[in-house]
Amino acid sequence: METFEAQTIDEAIAAASAAFKADRDQLDIQVLEQPRHGFLGFGRRNAKIQAELKRPVQPQKPIEKKPAAKSQPAKKTVVVKTAKPTDKKQNVKPAANDSNEPDALEMERRHQANVQKMNQAAQALCGYLKDVLAALGVMAKPKIVKLRTHELVVDLQADNSGRVIGFHGRRINALEQLGTAFLSYHGVDDPGLILDTSNYRQKRQQSLEKLAARCVTEVIATGQAVFLDPMPARERKYLHHVLEDNPRVKTYSHGRDPYRSVVVAPKN
Missing domain, CATH: 3.30.1370.50 (R3H-like domain)
Known part of the structure; x- marks a missing residue:
C-alpha cells in the first residue's frame, strides 16, 4: 500500500485516486493519522492514509451436482416378540445417595475455617485497639464477648469508660468503624463489629x-x-x-x- 499525506482526509484520498487513476470506491483505504490543526500554528499535523487498488473478485465455480444414488430396495423388518412383563413388583432398593455427605463436610470445613479466620483477626484487633487507646491516654483491656463467622462483640474494659465513649459516643463509634476496616483488611468478609464499654x-x-x-x-x-x-x-x-x-x-x-x-x- 502507498502512503498519501494532505491537510485533510478527503484531500489525501483525492490524491490517492489521482495516483491510481481510479474512483474512491475502487480503493482500499486505511487512515494512519487524523489531521490536527494545532494552536497558533504549533503542533499542526497533516492527515496520512495508505491506499491500494481493490483486488478483483474471482467468480465462484459452479458446483457440480452429483447424480442421485439409486434407491436400494427396502429391507424387510423382522418383528421379534418379547415376553410380556409380569405384574409382580420387584423389590429393588435404590442405591444409597452419599452425594450430600461431601457437601455437608465441605460446608462444615469452610465454616470452621471462617471461624478460625475471625478468631485470628479478633485477637489482632484487640491488640490494635489497646494500642490506639493507649496512644489516646486511655488504659483499656479489650475482651471478646461474642465471636461468630461474621459477627464480633468486644467489650473495652477501662477505669474511665467515659473517655472510651467520647462526646455523644463519637470516639467509640469511630473506633468501631476503624475496627471494621481492620477486620476486612485481615480477610473477614462482611464483618459486623460491636464495641461496648460499661453496657453503653x-x-x-x-x-x-x-x-x-x-x-x-x-x-x-x-x-x-x-x-x-x-x-x-x-x-x-x-x-x-x-x-x-x-x-x-x-x-x-x-x-x-x-x-x-x-x-x-x-x-x-
Missing part, C-alpha cells in the same frame, strides 16, 4: 427509645417534622425499627454519611 450500647438503646417518644409527641403537637442529629447507621436503623408501627408518624433518613440523620414526620 444497651443504655444508648434506652436513650434512643426515649428520644423517639419525645419526637412523636413533638410531631403530633406541632404537625412539623423533627430533624435529629447525625448518628451511626445502627442507631438510625434502631430508630426506624422503634417507630415503624406508629400510626401517627413516619421516619426516613436524610443526608449523607457521616452526617446522615433520621427525620420523624407526620404520616398524613
Whole structure:
C-alpha cells in the first residue's frame, strides 16, 4: 500500500485516486493519522492514509451436482416378540445417595475455617485497639464477648469508660468503624463489629427509645417534622425499627454519611 499525506482526509484520498487513476470506491483505504490543526500554528499535523487498488473478485465455480444414488430396495423388518412383563413388583432398593455427605463436610470445613479466620483477626484487633487507646491516654483491656463467622462483640474494659465513649459516643463509634476496616483488611468478609464499654450500647438503646417518644409527641403537637442529629447507621436503623408501627408518624433518613440523620414526620 502507498502512503498519501494532505491537510485533510478527503484531500489525501483525492490524491490517492489521482495516483491510481481510479474512483474512491475502487480503493482500499486505511487512515494512519487524523489531521490536527494545532494552536497558533504549533503542533499542526497533516492527515496520512495508505491506499491500494481493490483486488478483483474471482467468480465462484459452479458446483457440480452429483447424480442421485439409486434407491436400494427396502429391507424387510423382522418383528421379534418379547415376553410380556409380569405384574409382580420387584423389590429393588435404590442405591444409597452419599452425594450430600461431601457437601455437608465441605460446608462444615469452610465454616470452621471462617471461624478460625475471625478468631485470628479478633485477637489482632484487640491488640490494635489497646494500642490506639493507649496512644489516646486511655488504659483499656479489650475482651471478646461474642465471636461468630461474621459477627464480633468486644467489650473495652477501662477505669474511665467515659473517655472510651467520647462526646455523644463519637470516639467509640469511630473506633468501631476503624475496627471494621481492620477486620476486612485481615480477610473477614462482611464483618459486623460491636464495641461496648460499661453496657453503653444497651443504655444508648434506652436513650434512643426515649428520644423517639419525645419526637412523636413533638410531631403530633406541632404537625412539623423533627430533624435529629447525625448518628451511626445502627442507631438510625434502631430508630426506624422503634417507630415503624406508629400510626401517627413516619421516619426516613436524610443526608449523607457521616452526617446522615433520621427525620420523624407526620404520616398524613
